[in-house]
Amino acid sequence: MSPTLSLEKIRAGIADAVHDAADRLWNATLDRVVLERPPALAMGDLASPAAFDLAKTLRKSPRAIAGELASSISLPEGVREARVEGAGYLNFFLDRDRLVEAMLVEEPATEEKRPGKVIVEHTNINPNKAAHIGHLRNAALGDVLARTLTFLGHRVEVQNYLDDTGVQVADVVAGLQHMKDVRSAEDVRRAAAGGALPDGSSHPKGLAYLCWDVYADVAKVYEENESARAWRVEVLHAIEAGGNETAQIAEVLSEAIVSAHLATMGRLGIPYDLLPRESDILRKNFWSRAFDLLKQSGAVVFETEGKHAGCWVLRLADSPEFAGMEEPDKILVRSNGTVTYTAKDIAYQLWKFGLLGVDFDYEPFRPDWNSGAVRAEEVAREVREQPLWRTAHTGGVPDHPEFGHATTVVNVIDVRQSYLQKVVREGLRVLGYGNEAERSIHFSYETVALTPRAARELAEKFQEEYRLSPEDEKKPFVEMSGRKGLGVKIDDLVELLLERSRREIAARRESADAAAEEDARAIAIGALRYFLLKFGKNKLIAFDFDEALNFEGDTGPYLQYSLVRADNIFRKLEKRGLATDAIPAVGGEAWDDDLWALVLDAAAIPEVAERAVDSLELSTIARHAFGLAQAFNHFYHRQPIVSEKDPTVRARRLAVARIFRRAMSRLLGLLGIPEPGRM
């Protein structure tokens, strides 16, 4: 008997057996054997609809075919019986003893490593203002993907790209200089440390919050006063030239706001390995290297006539993906000689695969975890302790880990950028890097929007200016927009969630101590992460405060509560001296359906993780966790453990509770949802 029986192995065994039986009986080849879960456990644990497919060619009834399969199939290890059910399903009943036994054994510590490295790029927030929950959907998806890939044995590198020289930073710099009397980088440094700007303005939640308003105000001024738009151009030029006070201001500003973003994400348990900076892509001339390669390939040409005259363009007309487009060529270098964002992105993507022949310099980066809205002790310890690197402006340190050189690159970026991502992919393809193009994956997802009602509540709850235009007012939902100053800031929402979870805890405990505060934090973060992960990726989230602040039903706290309940049982047994790790010796039908449903769900986790990654549909992990919690709560109410007199029955239930505890802990780990001590 193999000691490492698993549901995956059983499934594979069944698939082979069905395939062989069809081959033996009728010389029929099944391309793939689908195995689904029957609607009820009484019908079996796994079901194959193979007989329906075979019925077409064999011209027999599905039931008859399933019957022949059932009687001639050789059952693989872990399967007790094959039986015909329904109109012709071939259903399998597993050996419950065997699987429970296998599930009680701790999984081996060392996973088999898969070859290569996956880069997951996510977050990528412009470092010019506080982050909102749309940014958090991106970060949460990227983080869960990274966690799940790691669980499956992949080597993962998480990158958070910083556009520290773009127009968004420039606009806030312009606003600080022209509207907030900022003269020097020192002025910004003081504000970042908690002081006020030269004009006296400040924000209790720090510089990032202050800049949220500055950015929106600048955008308004641009609209009302055409001459003000020259500010942006001046700042961009100053940043590009370097060695002046404006460039210094931009650098200090973006670094301070990056710290705020990292603290906010750290509070939610989201770490990074590397922060590549756009300024370093420019400094290292990544583009000119990529430009050479593209010119050599002949796919990038200089237009001498037409509306793109004077531009270097990437020809896409021959590519099937771009067929039928009115204007299939993409400009990479403008007629004034400047480079588009897409062009830089192609160069950067080449670097990620180690194809550029140029590398960054690197240095360790220690963010200031106290960001104004966040205190350092709120940042998850794992995040604080994990080494963090960024690309270096000068020199760097010689002894750094190898970055880049990925075999697969996943860019987490919302659906509105699909076209650009396709162009980047095509850029690799025309250079002859077809494999890398295939392995350039755009993890596309829908955005988070506000309902007009949520926008009104935003104004009430945070005393914000109400910024909905009359046209927006009529829409079912409006997109969040930094430029419009419209959005639910992450730290504000976390505050609301914390208030709520503190209230709930206060109602249940005698005293509020440090442990209570820690639990309140775990619950608030669990609720927020689950809320952003439970929707399918193609579903636009129309944000609603009541829904996001709900702790009952299909929510993060429901999952956490199921785990805490299991722990309460273990604690109580410990106290009464009834705790045992012994595997109960039982046979036959001892594992009734309440118990068995939990074991099956727990055993399915590796498959759920694999499917979630393959389809990039991470909500399936959240759904599986919810189903597992439901099954546990059902079991909890029907099958008491502590008060159970019969030691055999008690041991059996306890064994299942332990299997559940480990499984739920695993799932919460994949979702990045913390485990509270008590609830």
Added chain:
RNA sequence: GCGCCCGUAGCUCAGUCCGGAUAGAGCGUUAGCCUCCGGAGCUAAAGGUCCCGCGUUCGAAUCGCGGCGGGCGCACCA
């Protein structure tokens, strides 16, 4: 105009990849359940033209075609 996504219970969503067993869950509503392993829970009821039409099929929420409604793309912006 072309392309992508969404449309399933009063509301928010699973299920669509790979057609199959009575279409599920949460919230809300209604009615129950604490001498307990803490009720952030459990049990049950009510609630559905699966947007519409045509087609393929023994069988369609699921596949194809055509519509309708909503969102987003298709820059010498990022």
